[in-house]
Amino acid sequence: MRLVLLLAAALLLGGAADKRSGYDDATQAVRAMQDDDSANPGMLWVEQGRTLWNQAVAGKSCATCHGVPEAMLGVAARYPRFAGRPITLPEQVNQCRTERQGAPALKEEGDEMLALTALIGLQSRGLPVAVDASSPAAQAALEQGHAIFDRRIGQLDLSCAQCHDRLAGQRLGGSRIPQGHPNGYPEYRLEWQGMGSLNRRLRGCMTGVRAEPFPPGSPELGALEFDLGWRANGLQVETPAVRP
Amino acid sequence: MARVLLNVPKTAKPGETVEVKLLISHPMESGQRKDESGQMVPRNIIHAFRCTYNGAEVLRLELHPAIAANPYLAFSFRAEKSGTVEMNWVDDEGVAGSASAALAVE
Numbered sequence: 619m620r621l622v623l624l625l626a627a628a629l630l631l632g633g634a635a636d637k638r639s640g641y642d643d644a645t646q647a648v649r650a651m652q653d654d655d656s657a658n659p660g661m662l663w664v665e666q667g668r669t670l671w672n673q674a675v676a677g678k679s680c681a682t683c684h685g686v687p688e689a690m691l692g693v694a695a696r697y698p699r700f701a702g703r704p705i706t707l708p709e710q711v712n713q714c715r716t717e718r719q720g721a722p723a724l725k726e727e728g729d730e731m732l733a734l735t736a737l738i739g740l741q742s743r744g745l746p747v748a749v750d751a752s753s754p755a756a757q758a759a760l761e762q763g764h765a766i767f768d769r770r771i772g773q774l775d776l777s778c779a780q781c782h783d784r785l786a787g788q789r790l791g792g793s794r795i796p797q798g799h800p801n802g803y804p805e806y807r808l809e810w811q812g813m814g815s816l817n818r819r820l821r822g823c824m825t826g827v828r829a830e831p832f833p834p835g836s837p838e839l840g841a842l843e844f845d846l847g848w849r850a851n852g853l854q855v856e857t858p859a860v861r862p
Numbered sequence: 863m864a865r866v867l868l869n870v871p872k873t874a875k876p877g878e879t880v881e882v883k884l885l886i887s888h889p890m891e892s893g894q895r896k897d898e899s900g901q902m903v904p905r906n907i908i909h910a911f912r913c914t915y916n917g918a919e920v921l922r923l924e925l926h927p928a929i930a931a932n933p934y935l936a937f938s939f940r941a942e943k944s945g946t947v948e949m950n951w952v953d954d955e956g957v958a959g960s961a962s963a964a965l966a967v968e
Binding site: 647654656657659662665808810811 | 867869883885887889890930931932936
C-alpha cells in the first residue's frame with residue numbers, strides 16, 4: 619500500500635521534479651555567486667532599479683501608482699502574460715511608461731530596463747513560475763510557440779527541442795546542456811560580463827545555429843517566450859540569476 | 863547602475879575578525895580588445911585600491927588585467943575598537959571611487 623502511494627506521489631510530482639533549472643547545471647562557483655547577494659553582480663542593477671522606481675518622469679514614478687517595489691510580489695512569476703497576445707515583462711514596463719506615465723519607452727537591452735525588470739523579478743524570487751495559458755487564445759499562442767521550439771532552423775538545421783529537450787543533461791564540449799528554462803531573467807552572464815534579457819539570450823541561440831533572429835517585438839518571439847515561460851512552470855524564480 | 867555594493871557588519875566584538883565584501887561596477891577593459899572599426903580599445907581597469915580603518919591601512923592592492931568586469935573584493939581584518947572602514951580606488955582614466963561604512967565595536 620505504502621509503495622502504491624509512493625508511486626502515485628512520484629507520478630504526480632514527476633512533471634515538476636524532472637525540470638531542472640540552469641542553476642542545477644551550473645558549476646559550484648557560479649552557484650555560489652548567485653547565492654550571495656553581496657557577490658551577485660545582478661544586485662548592482664537591482665539597486666539601480668530601486669532608484670529608477672522612485673524617479674519621477676513627467677510628474678509620475680513607478681511608485682506613484684504601485685507604491686513600494688515589494689508590492690510587485692509574485693508579478694514577474696506570471697510573465698509572459700496573455701492579453702490578446704503574449705506580453706513579456708519588459709513590454710509591460712514600456713506599456714506602463716508610455717500609456718500611463720507618459721514617459722518615453724526604454725530600450726529592452728538598456729541598463730535602465732534591465733534594472734527595473736531585475737527589481738520587479740527579485741520580488742518573485744523563490745516563488746514558482748506560474749504562466750497562465752488556460753484560455754483558448756492563449757493555447758493557440760502556446761502551440762505556435764511550441765511549434766517554433768520544435769522547428770529546425772538555421773544553417774546548422776537544429777531546433778531548440780533537439781538539444782534542450784532530448785539532449786539536456788548531456789555534455790556539449792565542457793558544459794552540461796541545460797533544459798533552457800527562463801526562470802532567472804534578466805540574468806547576469808559571465809560570458810556577457812553584464813546583465814541581459816531573455817530576448818538577448820534567444821538572439822545568441824539563434825545566431826549560434828546560424829539562423830536569422832526574430833526581430834524584437836515580433837509575434838514569433840512573443841509566442842516562443844510564452845511557450846518557454848509555460849514550460850518552466852513550477853520552477854523557482856531566480857532573478858537576478860548568474861549563469862556562465 | 864549602482865556604483866558599488868558594500869557589505870560590512872554593523873557591529874563586532876573587540877578583536878573579532880570582520881569580513882568586508884565589495885562589488886564595484888566597472889567595465890575592467892583589458893586593453894586587448896578591438897572595437898567595431900578595428901581600433902584597440904584602451905585599457906581601463908581599476909589599478910589601485912586601498913582600504914583603511916580609522917586611518918590605518920588595512921589593505922592595499924595593485925590590480926592587473928584579466929580581472930572580470932564588475933570586480934568583487936572580499937577580505938577581512940581584526941577590529942579592536944569602533945571606527946570607519948574607508949575604501950578608495952582609481953582606474954586608468956583617473957576616475958576615483960570610494961565607499962565607506964561605520965563599524966561599532968562593543
